[in-house]
Amino acid sequence: MTDSSLTKVLQDTASQMNADLFGIADASCFLDPAYTGNRPQDMMKDVRSVIILGVAVPRGAFESLPAGRAEYTNTLMAATATLRLIAFQLARLIEKNGYRATIVPTEGSEFGYWYADRETLKANMSIKYAAYRAGLGNFGINHLLTTKEFGPRVRMTAILTDAELNTEKEDPLPLVNRACSTCRKCIAVCPAGAISEDGAIDRHKCADYMFGELGGLRCGLCVKVCPL
Ligand code: SF4
Numbered sequence: 001m002t003d004s005s006l007t008k009v010l011q012d013t014a015s016q017m018n019a020d021l022f023g024i025a026d027a028s029c030f031l032d033p034a035y036t037g038n039r040p041q042d043m044m045k046d047v048r049s050v051i052i053l054g055v056a057v058p059r060g061a062f063e064s065l066p067a068g069r070a071e072y073t074n075t076l077m078a079a080t081a082t083l084r085l086i087a088f089q090l091a092r093l094i095e096k097n098g099y100r101a102t103i104v105p106t107e108g109s110e111f112g113y114w115y116a117d118r119e120t121l122k123a124n125m126s127i128k129y130a131a132y133r134a135g136l137g138n139f140g141i142n143h144l145l146t147t148k149e150f151g152p153r154v155r156m157t158a159i160l161t162d163a164e165l166n167t168e169k170e171d172p173l174p175l176v177n178r179a180c181s182t183c184r185k186c187i188a189v190c191p192a193g194a195i196s197e198d199g200a201i202d203r204h205k206c207a208d209y210m211f212g213e214l215g216g217l218r219c220g221l222c223v224k225v226c227p228l
């Protein structure tokens, strides 16, 4: 049975801790054959809900790119640290209510995104897909989540839990943001040529550029130019 009171406590706590985005996806969405990434069920066998938390990244960090790459990277890592604190607090609350919880690694954590699978560079599970299914936004052609309020300028994390929480029931947005069909700015700006016209992204090209040429500093140009 859905635990509505726990859902409300988690939402309120996230809000008090200044999370800008909060959403819950039914974990079964990852069993949809259209989803081709790694699944949370591989990490937590009896996972029922995926909680998404997000914070907006200050615009100043993008406006200073590319000269301010170190500042941009540091700002992203500050967002990752902030999300960790919020997620840990929520995970503790979930367990105090008799359920289990674990926090998914995100880009910018020592164990996140780029480090999960060296071959495919796919994350342990797609937090962006969970956020899409939770109704928080849809995908840009740059493969980032585009949100109504902050466009792609968000940082996110996720909590897996066996608690059955209230999930989004509204009609889903189209998978890809309609604005992308007439924009294509991220394709043109990408210095690594990682984003294709057909919407495919070459993760290795992006990673090689950031971890090779930039020595680990993040690039962010595809976010900077996005008008959303
Ligand atoms: S820059 Fe343009 S094409 Fe790229 S994600 Fe943003 S809106 Fe879509």
Ligand code: SF4
Residues within 6 Å of the ligand: 142, 189, 190, 191, 192, 193, 194, 195, 205, 206, 207, 209, 210, 219, 220, 221, 222, 223
């Ligand atoms: S972060 Fe930079 S290299 Fe990676 S896809 Fe975006 S623009 Fe291209």
